[in-house]
Amino acid sequence: MALKLNKNYKKIKNNYIFVEINQRKSNYLKNNKNAKIIDLGVGDVTRPLNKELVEEMQKALNEQIHARTFKGYPPENGYDFLKIQILNYYKQRNVVLQNKDIFISNGACCDVTNILDLFKKNVAVIVSPTYPAYYDSNFLQGNKILLLKSNQDNGFMASPKNLKNKSYLIYLCSPNNPTGVVYTTEQLKQWVDFANKTSSLIIFDCAYESFISDDNLPHFIYEIDGAKTCAIEIASFSKMAGFTNLRCGWTVVPSQLKLNESSINEMWTRRQCTKFNGVPYMIQKGACFALTKNGKLFCKKNIDYYKTNLKILTNCLKQLKIETFSSLHSPYVWFKCPQGLSSWQFFDILLEKCQIVGVPGVGFGKEGEGYFRFSAFAKRKDILIACNRLQQLKKD
Ligand code: PLP
Numbered sequence: 001m002a003l004k005l006n007k008n009y010k011k012i013k014n015n016y017i018f019v020e021i022n023q024r025k026s027n028y029l030k031n032n033k034n035a036k037i038i039d040l041g042v043g044d045v046t047r048p049l050n051k052e053l054v055e056e057m058q059k060a061l062n063e064q065i066h067a068r069t070f071k072g073y074p075p076e077n078g079y080d081f082l083k084i085q086i087l088n089y090y091k092q093r094n095v096v097l098q099n100k101d102i103f104i105s106n107g108a109c110c111d112v113t114n115i116l117d118l119f120k121k122n123v124a125v126i127v128s129p130t131y132p133a134y135y136d137s138n139f140l141q142g143n144k145i146l147l148l149k150s151n152q153d154n155g156f157m158a159s160p161k162n163l164k165n166k167s168y169l170i171y172l173c174s175p176n177n178p179t180g181v182v183y184t185t186e187q188l189k190q191w192v193d194f195a196n197k198t199s200s201l202i203i204f205d206c207a208y209e210s211f212i213s214d215d216n217l218p219h220f221i222y223e224i225d226g227a228k229t230c231a232i233e234i235a236s237f238s239k240m241a242g243f244t245n246l247r248c249g250w251t252v253v254p255s256q257l258k259l260n261e262s263s264i265n266e267m268w269t270r271r272q273c274t275k276f277n278g279v280p281y282m283i284q285k286g287a288c289f290a291l292t293k294n295g296k297l298f299c300k301k302n303i304d305y306y307k308t309n310l311k312i313l314t315n316c317l318k319q320l321k322i323e324t325f326s327s328l329h330s331p332y333v334w335f336k337c338p339q340g341l342s343s344w345q346f347f348d349i350l351l352e353k354c355q356i357v358g359v360p361g362v363g364f365g366k367e368g369e370g371y372f373r374f375s376a377f378a379k380r381k382d383i384l385i386a387c388n389r390l391q392q393l394k395k396d
Contacts, residue, residue, distance in 0.1 A: 008140045017363030038386045040374040041357045050298040053289045060285035074278035078104025082284045085291040095222040106247040108207045108236035113137035125168045127158045129364030134171040156181045160194035168200045175208040178364045178373040179334040180326025188224045195230035202231035210240040212329040228254040241290035248287040309383045310376035316387040331376045354389040
């Protein structure tokens with residue numbers, strides 16, 4: 001008898017947004033060979049790594065030459081030196097966690113999707129528009145998906161108020177990709193209270209936490225009372241320290257978190273020991289440096305660079321009377337396509353008339369139709385050229 005395959009892989013719409021974007025981009029380039037396209041689409045960093053951080057990793061690699069310092073498999077859940085640094089990072093926001101609550105990962109994307117290993121079929125609540133990995137992983141697992149509208153009416157910050165009193169897997173992302181909005185303490189408290197009341201689990205993605213510069217806004221879900229009994233948190237060094245290639249992040253699964261009397265921390269530990277053999281020593285050394293005083297200064301410098309890009313882009317859009325919705329605590333500007341254009345119509349006009357590429361909002365879900373996302377991770381000179389071209393478009 002033939003092997004049984006997961007048919008959801010066939011059913012999932014093959015509309016991975018960046019494939020379509022690249023297709024349109026290369027079609028355009030075929031007919032316009034000399035065009036200098038400015039890419040404000042991809043959410044990948046462009047600033048190089050810090051020299052000291054790289055030296056730290058080189059030192060770690062050199063340790064592998066000597067029998068005395070050679071290292072084999074890393075601990076599945078991460079080296080203590082990095083976990084301690086992360087615990088201190090939380091303490092700065094008055095969040096006290098235990099060493100065993102922290103799991104070092106090779107990036108947020110893996111854990112945000114692998115967490116489903118702990119569950120049978122459930123209902124996932126996903127805010128739409130959304131970072132696609134939440135939707136796709138639940139679709140592939142065969143979970144029922146409840147899309148919660150996040151739109152202009154609720155300031156792109158969906159709340160649980162219309163949800164039934166049932167247990168859900170709830171995905172929240174703040175600062176949000178793609179909308180750039182940040183939940184306030186009061187808004188997150190509503191989610192935490194709802195999750196505790198209904199024995200739901202919040203999967204809180206804080207991959208862009210380091211972009212928050214307002215001390216009154218919560219960086220971590222555990223700043224909210226009651227979160228340790230209903231939420232796991234997934235964090236990343238990717239955008240914070242430029243680790244999109246090196247791959248490192250962490251996940252917090254508090255020891256207090258129990259569902260159906262089972263410890264999620266114990267289950268995740270078991271899962272990681274069976275399916276994950278840890279992050280390389282050298283990478284964890286680099287990540288650890290990023291959380292030192294010097295490392296943090298360096299990260300801040302790069303984040304400030306991207307945030308200045310964001311301000312320039314946002315101001316330019318505002319001058320063009322385009323409505324923007326994002327905060328300044330993220331690397332993304334989310335805006336309404338002008339003149340009622342659809343997301344893809346605006347994409348084609350931008351490409352054709354300005355040679356600028358962005359991401360059509362509809363690529364993040366139906367609620368994103370009519371909106372658009374620019375990423376501020378580009379180089380400053382490209383941001384300035386893009387603004388110039390946009391202003392020119394208005395004049396023409
Ligand atoms: N979560 C969100 C909201 C993201 O936007 C991204 C990457 O763009 C990730 C997670 C993936 O992060 P990592 O590079 O750590 O896998």
